[in-house]
């Protein structure tokens with residue numbers, strides 16, 4: 001693929017962008033105010049990053065952003081379907097939007113993201129929510145200007161869901177949530193088909209961006225003030241396998257580490273089955289790679305892991321953790337855990353508690369298993385009753401939280417390098433930032449520190465964040 005070739009895909013959208021700009025300028029002339037959009041993002045960092053592109057395009061088209069959904073002329077929900085409650089929330093909000101549309105018939109309602117990639121959802125939308133104006137999926141984000149123009153011209157609903165991915169479209173306008181840190185996609189999709197997970201069905205097969213495109217984007221971000229990047233992929237450890245000139249993730253990291261002016265590199269998500277020695281060595285050698293690794297375990301029981309199709313055992317995972325801790329002694333580990341997978345016995349659950357105690361995570365994202373239609377696990381026997389799962393979930397937190405507290409206690413008295421991100425929502429004089437090991441740190445300071453990496457001495461531990469003082 002040549003650069004000229006794939007850039008032209010977004011080039012084609014530029015006519016629509018100017019058409020919608022004219023339409024929005026006309027509105028401004030008549031009404032003295034600009035049309036406003038409200039964007040709700042659900043789900044993972046991949047979706048959050050997609051929303052940055054959506055917001056970039058909408059601003060390019062002459063819309064202003066509002067945080068007040070009630071006053072919006074354009075409402076877009078970037079949806080998630082990994083767990084059922086995210087979908088329920090969308091349906092609930094769509095009911096509410098129907099009333100908003102009664103008050104403002106010009107309101108455009110747009111749904112996109114993972115949820116609408118499912119046929120059952122489209123059926124439901126057609127049946128009950130036919131007032132949604134535009135629907136598009138995960139593969140054709142870049143077409144948003146064209147879809148809006150079509151909706152305006154035809155006056156009818158536009159639904160454009162692709163079943164498969166097309167080319168990777170580069171160079172979309174993007175508005176970053178933070179000035180000093182940014183996410184960068186390195187790959188899309190997933191080939192793993194964990195039996196509980198809907199992602200491979202809604203995000204398609206693995207495909208990697210060219211290393212030179214990734215490096216170009218990172219250099220541009222750094223030139224624009226970014227100090228920390230988060231490399232995103234469902235399974236970054238298998239980056240580059242499908243490229244014409246295969247490149248490993250470790251090789252990519254070593255190249256990124258050379259980018260002048262960049263200070264910190266983070267990445268997610270790593271799959272334990274593909275985490276290579278080469279990667280551990282790169283993490284050890286590259287000074288910009290943060291001493292933090294998110295390594296989802298999902299369950300501590302090898303039996304359950306097998307039925308989850310995770311392709312590793314408890315012993316393999318513990319072996320990896322040992323290797324990583326040996327190579328990078330002060331690394332912090334975090335994880336994802338699912339409780340209540342079909343057939344999970346009390347013994348299986350005890351194995352999960354055991355692995356938590358052995359690994360000692362600094363953070364864990366814990367989930368109750370959610371049955372997703374279309375995945376193999378949805379048809380498995382022995383779905384676990386709700387009360388049993390809730391009880392296990394609580395018992396798991398009782399094991400996890402004291403460990404998180406202890407790990408944070410061990411940081412009290414230490415001086416950490418903190419990238420200052422923002423003021424605290426509660427108090428303007430309190431700044432928040434992240435240490436290299438991803439610990440969240442609050443300390444007294446002023447706004448002019450935002451974007452700087454400064455030394456902070458940790459003086460107190462509040463379990464989910466640390467209190468520090470500037471030194």
Ligand code: 5AD
Nearest residue numbers: 082196197296336337367368369370
């Ligand atoms: N139910 C509960 N949690 C799930 N995850 C993915 N699918 C499901 C599901 N059906 C969790 C996994 C994954 C994280 C992003 O979401 O732990 O790592």
Ligand code: SF4
Nearest residue numbers: 190192193194197199
């Ligand atoms: Fe889902 Fe498994 Fe792929 Fe992660 S690796 S996105 S959990 S299928």
